[in-house]
Amino acid sequence: xxxxxxxxxxxxxxxxxxxxxxxxxxxxxxxxxxxxxxxxxxxxxxxxxxxxxxxxxxxxxxxxxxxxxxxxxxxxxxxxxxxxxxxxxxxxxxxxxxxxxxxxxxxxxxxxxxxxxxxxxxxxxxxxxxxxxxxxxxxxxxxxxxxxxxxxxxxxxxxxxxxxxxxxxxxxxxxxxxxxxxxxxxxxxxxxxxxxxxxxxxxxxxxxxxxxxxxxxxxxxxxxxxxxxxxxxxxxxxxxxxxxxxxxxxxxxxxxxxxxxxxxxxxxxxxxxxxxxxxxxxxxxxxxxxxxxxxxxxxxxxxxxxxxxxxxxxxxxxxxxxxxxxxxxxxxxxxxxxxxxxxxxxxxxxxxxxxxxxxxxxxxxxxx
Amino acid sequence: xxxxxxxxxxxxxxxxxxxxxxxxxxxxxxxxxxxxxxxxxxxxxxxxxxxxxxxxxxxxxxxxxxxxxxxxxxxxxxxxxxxxxxxxxxxxxxxxxxxxxxxxxxxxxxxxxxxxxxxxxxxxxxxxxxxxxxxxxxxxxxxxxxxxxxxxxxxxxxxxxxxxxxxxxxxxxxxxxxxxxxxxxxxxxxxxxxxxxxxxxxxxxxxxxxxxxxxxxxxxxxxxxxxxxxxxxxxxxxxxx
Amino acid sequence: xxxxxxxxxxxxxxxxxxxxxxxxxxxxxxxxxxxxxxxxxxxxxxxxxxxxxxxxxxxxxxxxxxxxxxxxxxxxxxxxxxxxxxxxxxxxxxxxxxxxxxxxxxxxxxxxxxxxxxxxxxxxxxxxxxxxxxxxxxxxxxxxxxxxxxxxxxxxxxxxxxxxxxxxxxxxxxxxxxxxxxxxxxxxxxxxxxxxxxxxxxxxxxxxxxxxxxxxxxxxxxxxxxxxxxxxxxxxxxxxxxxxxxxxxxxxxxxxxxxxxxxxxxxxxxxxxxxxxxxxxxxxxxxxxxxxxxxxxxxxxxxxxxxxxxxxxxxxxxxxxxxxxxxxxxxxxxxxxxxxxxxxxxxxxxxxxxxxxxxxxxxxxxxxxxxxxxxx
Numbered sequence: 008x009x010x011x012x013x014x015x016x017x018x019x020x021x022x023x024x025x026x027x028x029x030x031x032x033x034x035x036x037x038x039x040x041x042x043x044x045x046x047x048x049x050x051x052x053x054x055x056x057x058x059x060x061x062x063x064x065x066x067x068x069x070x071x072x073x074x075x076x077x078x079x080x081x082x083x084x085x086x087x088x089x090x091x092x093x094x095x096x097x098x099x100x101x102x103x104x105x106x107x108x109x110x111x112x113x114x115x116x117x118x119x120x121x122x123x124x125x126x127x128x129x130x131x132x133x134x135x136x137x138x139x140x141x142x143x144x145x146x147x148x149x150x151x152x153x154x155x156x157x158x159x160x161x162x163x164x165x166x167x168x169x170x171x172x173x174x175x176x177x178x179x180x181x182x183x184x185x186x187x188x189x190x191x192x193x194x195x196x197x198x199x200x201x202x203x204x205x206x207x208x209x210x211x212x213x214x215x216x217x218x219x220x221x222x223x224x225x226x227x228x229x230x231x232x233x234x235x236x237x238x239x240x241x242x243x244x245x246x247x248x249x250x251x252x253x254x255x256x257x258x259x260x261x262x263x264x265x266x267x268x269x270x271x272x273x274x275x276x277x278x279x280x281x282x283x284x285x286x287x288x289x290x291x292x293x294x295x296x297x298x299x300x301x302x303x304x305x306x307x308x309x310x311x312x313x314x315x316x317x318x319x320x321x322x323x324x325x326x327x328x329x330x331x332x333x334x335x336x337x338x339x340x341x342x343x344x345x346x347x348x349x350x351x352x353x354x355x356x357x358x359x360x361x362x363x364x365x366x367x368x369x370x371x372x373x374x375x
Numbered sequence: 376x377x378x379x380x381x382x383x384x385x386x387x388x389x390x391x392x393x394x395x396x397x398x399x400x401x402x403x404x405x406x407x408x409x410x411x412x413x414x415x416x417x418x419x420x421x422x423x424x425x426x427x428x429x430x431x432x433x434x435x436x437x438x439x440x441x442x443x444x445x446x447x448x449x450x451x452x453x454x455x456x457x458x459x460x461x462x463x464x465x466x467x468x469x470x471x472x473x474x475x476x477x478x479x480x481x482x483x484x485x486x487x488x489x490x491x492x493x494x495x496x497x498x499x500x501x502x503x504x505x506x507x508x509x510x511x512x513x514x515x516x517x518x519x520x521x522x523x524x525x526x527x528x529x530x531x532x533x534x535x536x537x538x539x540x541x542x543x544x545x546x547x548x549x550x551x552x553x554x555x556x557x558x559x560x561x562x563x564x565x566x567x568x569x570x571x572x573x574x575x576x577x578x579x580x581x582x583x584x585x586x587x588x589x590x591x592x593x594x595x596x597x598x599x600x601x602x603x604x605x606x607x608x609x610x611x612x613x614x615x616x
Numbered sequence: 617x618x619x620x621x622x623x624x625x626x627x628x629x630x631x632x633x634x635x636x637x638x639x640x641x642x643x644x645x646x647x648x649x650x651x652x653x654x655x656x657x658x659x660x661x662x663x664x665x666x667x668x669x670x671x672x673x674x675x676x677x678x679x680x681x682x683x684x685x686x687x688x689x690x691x692x693x694x695x696x697x698x699x700x701x702x703x704x705x706x707x708x709x710x711x712x713x714x715x716x717x718x719x720x721x722x723x724x725x726x727x728x729x730x731x732x733x734x735x736x737x738x739x740x741x742x743x744x745x746x747x748x749x750x751x752x753x754x755x756x757x758x759x760x761x762x763x764x765x766x767x768x769x770x771x772x773x774x775x776x777x778x779x780x781x782x783x784x785x786x787x788x789x790x791x792x793x794x795x796x797x798x799x800x801x802x803x804x805x806x807x808x809x810x811x812x813x814x815x816x817x818x819x820x821x822x823x824x825x826x827x828x829x830x831x832x833x834x835x836x837x838x839x840x841x842x843x844x845x846x847x848x849x850x851x852x853x854x855x856x857x858x859x860x861x862x863x864x865x866x867x868x869x870x871x872x873x874x875x876x877x878x879x880x881x882x883x884x885x886x887x888x889x890x891x892x893x894x895x896x897x898x899x900x901x902x903x904x905x906x907x908x909x910x911x912x913x914x915x916x917x918x919x920x921x922x923x924x925x926x927x928x929x930x931x932x933x934x935x936x937x938x939x940x941x942x943x944x945x946x947x948x949x950x951x952x953x954x955x956x957x958x959x960x961x962x963x964x965x966x967x968x969x970x971x972x973x974x975x976x977x978x979x980x981x982x983x984x985x986x987x988x989x990x991x992x
Contacts (some may be wrong), residue, residue: 035914097965127789288636336739
């Protein structure tokens with residue numbers, strides 16, 4: 008037991024003395040959360056717009072004014088001919104081009120109808136969609152305000168309430184996702200690399216020749232990373248709470264216990280990877296491609312799962328992170344207790360047991 | 376022709392507070408087999424790295440082949456060979472590929488490379504292994520090959536850092552045959568080792584204890600001075616202080 | 617010069633002999649591309665909506681039908697119990713609750729105005745925003761229909777749709793099908809090239825450091841720049857190769873158009889790779905172990921990607937963040953690849969980008985080479 012303890016201590020020293028890695032391990036999540044909280048947003052503003060206005064009359068200039076004072080658009084330039092449209096898109100800044108009729112005001116008076124054409128750069132479909140919506144609704148509003156015939160105007164006003172995330176903050180979803188990634192990254196990836204490194208450097212044999220049992224070696228190697236990932240996740244939680252008001256509505260204890268469960272799953276995965284990697288490079292790439300990427304993409308925290316092709320949805324069922332995110336979201340943002348998440352917890356526990364058994368088997372095989 | 380092919384005067388290397396090499400001074404004559412002895416951690420590897428241009432000395436003076444180790448490092452590298460403790464050859468390349476690579480790096484012409492390659496593989500009996508990966512060679516073969524590659528460009532001096540570690544006595548003996556052969560053809564050998572019996576094979580030796588040179592001279596002389604039978608005993612006497 | 621050739625020979629042999637890494641370098645990027653581009657979509661269909669209809673009138677029925685017939689929504693259920701609705705929302709079985717008040721139809725017919733209550737599950741802010749957008753669209757269309765009917769009923773001789781209406785047809789250029797993949801795939805190519813160029817190259821150099829083989833190189837008269845070029849050039853070539861395969865995939869599998877000049881595209885990629893390799897080299901001069909190199913690279917990679925415009929348009933970021941992205945090489949590549957591939961932009965449109973990336977490449981490489989020492 009004393010041997011074991013000494014070994015664990017050595018592993019801790021190894022890791023803690025690696026200042027560079029420490030700084031990144033702690034600094035990276037903090038930087039990410041800051042970035043995501045402050046810089047990343049899907050709200051659209053300052054979209055560059057170009058206007059082709061052959062009429063240049065009172066109505067068009069009022070329309071333009073309305074557009075430009077909305078806060079969504081910045082005027083890039085006025086165009087003089089239709090031939091200038093393509094080049095202005097190719098220049099890259101302009102996202103929307105507006106083309107007025109000739110004799111716009113006159114047409115409005117005479118025929119009660121006039122044309123505006125909107126051309127959107129749809130390379131980014133979402134932005135295009137939203138911008139078109141903006142222009143359209145600004146115009147509809149304007150037109151409606153010009154001619155208030157009470158009888159023939161109907162307005163249905165939607166009153167909108169938000170549940171769980173009053174300010175539609177993207178960061179609410181991001182913090183659980185970030186915690187998931189950290190736990191997966193630090194525990195699985197670093198564990199696998201650390202064990203593989205001993206293999207690559209040849210020191211593993213020395214360890215195995217010592218009186219310590221293989222299982223003890225593994226556990227000793229792995230304990231520091233449990234501590235590390237746990238602490239980093241808690242820091243992220245605290246940051247999220249104090250800086251971005253991401254709440255932890257449900258039980259903190261339950262949350263932390265679930266952390267531990269997921270950590271165990273990640274650990275087992277890390278050990279599994281180390282049994283099939285000869286070099287650190289391989290362990291790294293396997294962790295990245297086999298764990299990290301699926302965790303980010305197929306767990307549902309950035310890209311909603313419902314919209315993916317069926318086959319990807321099936322695959323996401325075997326990704327532990329997917330279930331963990333559900334647990335996190337429910338406890339943190341909805342305050343759910345174990346009654347609502349017992350299913351996912353059970354699944355995670357099942358994963359844990361399965362991976363532990365498999366990796367231990369593989370490890371034993373490697374030894375013989 | 377320079378007589379003192381390696382010189383050191385008060386050469387020192389400090390790592391923070393720790394002094395690894397403490398004001399060592401000595402000369403190595405051209406053509407000598409000079410043994411740089413000492414226990415593990417005495418500072419031998421640090422010293423050798425300073426001569427090879429791998430480590431910045433903290434203070435003092437030194438020269439290799441008449442070139443200053445502070446200011447003329449790159450010139451020195453053209454005239455020396457080196458074989459390190461940890462490694463010399465790439466495990467994932469074949470015998471032939473390693474030879475080709477290092478010969479090419481040292482600037483040998485293509486036909487010289489081919490010539491040398493054949494010469495080496497014949498001499499070391501590696502004919503069958505020419506296209507096998509280094510990882511498939513036993514340690515002894517690797518070390519002999521590493522030494523041969525280290526002198527492939529006919530350097531003036533070759534620095535060997537614990538070249539016979541982990542190898543059986545017979546292979547060690549064979550290795551020293553190679554060293555002697557090289558010395559006969561004019562190459563100066565600077566070899567570090569913690570095997571005290573290998574000191575007997577050297578022309579002169581120095582003994583490092585805790586970063587200092589505590590003894591310098593011919594093995595026979597030292598044994599007389601310290602009134603002992605073997606170099607090992609000399610070492611024990613010195614180490615005990 | 618010949619020395620460089622020997623370096624290259626060795627490097628290539630080592631790369632291709634690395635049986636484990638080979639499939640990772642060549643196959644994995646493609647698999648990633650396939651999976652990622654299928655998964656990464658912000659298009660949202662099948663939003664779940666639950667109704668609390670307290671009116672149960674013709675109009676309210678029409679409104680409900682409009683929602684369920686749209687592509688975007690699926691009606692999950694309805695009831696006249698607010699508690700039930702809450703429960704459904706709580707259990708995540710619906711994304712939005714729509715409550716229609718009991719005097720809906722009457723208010724519209726009498727006063728021309730009515731309210732609707734929408735409760736949105738906004739844990740996923742983005743999804744919520746989109747859900748609201750779509751709901752408003754549907755409500756607007758519904759409103760238009762009603763106006764049309766009431767106007768025509770009151771004034772049968774007016775054949776026009778709406779008084780003082782502005783016709784606002786719109787068209788989408790460059791991605792008519794509004795295909796999100798078309799937008800994402802070029803971005804993913806940038807990602808791939810960066811990983812190969814930045815990640816793998818830095819780890820490769822550090823590996824020699826870690827194993828100790830670098831000593832044997834440092835002790836030879838090999839010039840610094842020969843060694844560095846020898847180490848990086850293979851990955852430059854590899855990067856271009858992977859880019860090519862990625863492009864082929866993009867065209868053949870995803871039907872992403874390649875409108876602009878391929879030559880321009882490749883030139884830029886070549887310079888960009890040069891810059892990224894420099895960054896990788898720089899990282900290798902600051903680290904001693906592969907683990908450190910990996911983490912440092914990972915750190916920069918993540919930050920650069922988040923701020924590159926891959927997921928979020930740069931114009932949407934706060935001003936200070938936008939200024940920061942000026943330092944991010946990925947941002948330039950992201951813009952160029954989309955502009956050239958999808959819009960056919962030409963050299964004059966991207967010459968600023970070229971200029972900046974070249975400056976970047978030259979300075980970071982110079983700095984890294986300067987930092988690299990054959991001596992410690």
